[in-house]
Amino acid sequence: MLVKFWGVRGSVPSGGKETAGVGGNTTCLEIRCGDELIVIDTGTGARNLGKELMKRLPLKGRIFYTHVHWDHIQGMPFFAPMYIKGNQFEIYGGTSLPMTIEDVLKRQMTPPCFPVKIDIMQSSLRFHDLRPGDVVRGDNYKLTLLGLYHPDGSYAYKIESGGRSLVFATDVEPLKDNKLDASLLKFAEGVDFLIYDAQYTEDEYFGRNGHFPRIGWGHSTMPEAVRISKTAGVKNLILFHHDPTHDDNFIGNIEKESRGLFPNSAAAYEGMEIDLGSPTPAKSMFD
Ligand SMILES: [Zn+2]
Numbered sequence: 699m700l701v702k703f704w705g706v707r708g709s710v711p712s713g714g715k716e717t718a719g720v721g722g723n724t725t726c727l728e729i730r731c732g733d734e735l736i737v738i739d740t741g742t743g744a745r746n747l748g749k750e751l752m753k754r755l756p757l758k759g760r761i762f763y764t765h766v767h768w769d770h771i772q773g774m775p776f777f778a779p780m781y782i783k784g785n786q787f788e789i790y791g792g793t794s795l796p797m798t799i800e801d802v803l804k805r806q807m808t809p810p811c812f813p814v815k816i817d818i819m820q821s822s823l824r825f826h827d828l829r830p831g832d833v834v835r836g837d838n839y840k841l842t843l844l845g846l847y848h849p850d851g852s853y854a855y856k857i858e859s860g861g862r863s864l865v866f867a868t869d870v871e872p873l874k875d876n877k878l879d880a881s882l883l884k885f886a887e888g889v890d891f892l893i894y895d896a897q898y899t900e901d902e903y904f905g906r907n908g909h910f911p912r913i914g915w916g917h918s919t920m921p922e923a924v925r926i927s928k929t930a931g932v933k934n935l936i937l938f939h940h941d942p943t944h945d946d947n948f949i950g951n952i953e954k955e956s957r958g959l960f961p962n963s964a965a966a967y968e969g970m971e972i973d974l975g976s977p978t979p980a981k982s983m984f985d
């Protein structure tokens with residue numbers, strides 16, 4: 699299983715030279731299990747992934763949405779392979795909304811907020827609504843999901859392939875009263891890689907830096923990501939969903955602090971690749 703990060707930022711894209719190292723695009727992951735293509739979320743990182751995939755037509759793949767907040771769907775209208783006849787995408791998502799994933803993605807491409815409708819896309823798009831407990835199997839992988847604590851809900855995905863395992867859990871807030879989510883701990887138990895929401899520092903989360911507290915905004919912190927990794931016995935931790943106000947230096951410092959607490963950890967950056975066939979501690983862009 700190979701993983702490549704095309705967007706690692708949370709909330710809103712954050713371009714500029716201060717963020718150019720880590721990258722400013724929002725959530726998008728490309729996962730390969732043998733010759734099977736999986737995409738998780740189409741935040742703005744999906745535009746660059748699409749550009750790369752256009753070199754390998756025709757395409758067949760599955761796209762899984764953690765949830766439908768803007769930063770996770772906004773790149774879909776700019777994902778070029780969807781416009782090309784002959785490509786086939788199976789699209790999966792859900793969460794707690796009383797709407798289908800198809801409704802939400804279609805509504806994103808309607809006036810007055812968007813100039814063209816989804817109907818102009820020439821690829822085959824088939825939509826599937828997922829619920830916790832569902833299992834999706836490929837020839838070379840098994841995918842399962844878990845509901846996370848986040849406004850409007852979000853899904854964590856676990857992918858198991860060739861004896862290796864990965865959990866992608868972003869857009870998740872610590873539970874109240876310092877409790878750990880028992881079902882998440884079970885879901886992530888002993889996985890090779892946990893990719894986890896570490897958007898805020900504890901000072902930001904609790905409002906100890908003189909700014910508005912971020913409690914209830916749906917995101918976690920690096921110390922919480924480390925606590926979950928240690929308790930669940932995961933082998934490697936990737937810090938994800940970086941705050942748009944955190945520049946490269948700031949994220950480098952969070953990573954350094956994280957490695958002091960959990961040596962096999964690294965901050966995600968655009969272009970980062972993980973080969974789960976030979977798990978080694980995640981390589982940092984700051985090393
Ligand atoms: Zn998000």
Ligand SMILES: [Zn+2]
Nearest residue numbers: 765767869916
């Ligand atoms: Zn969200």
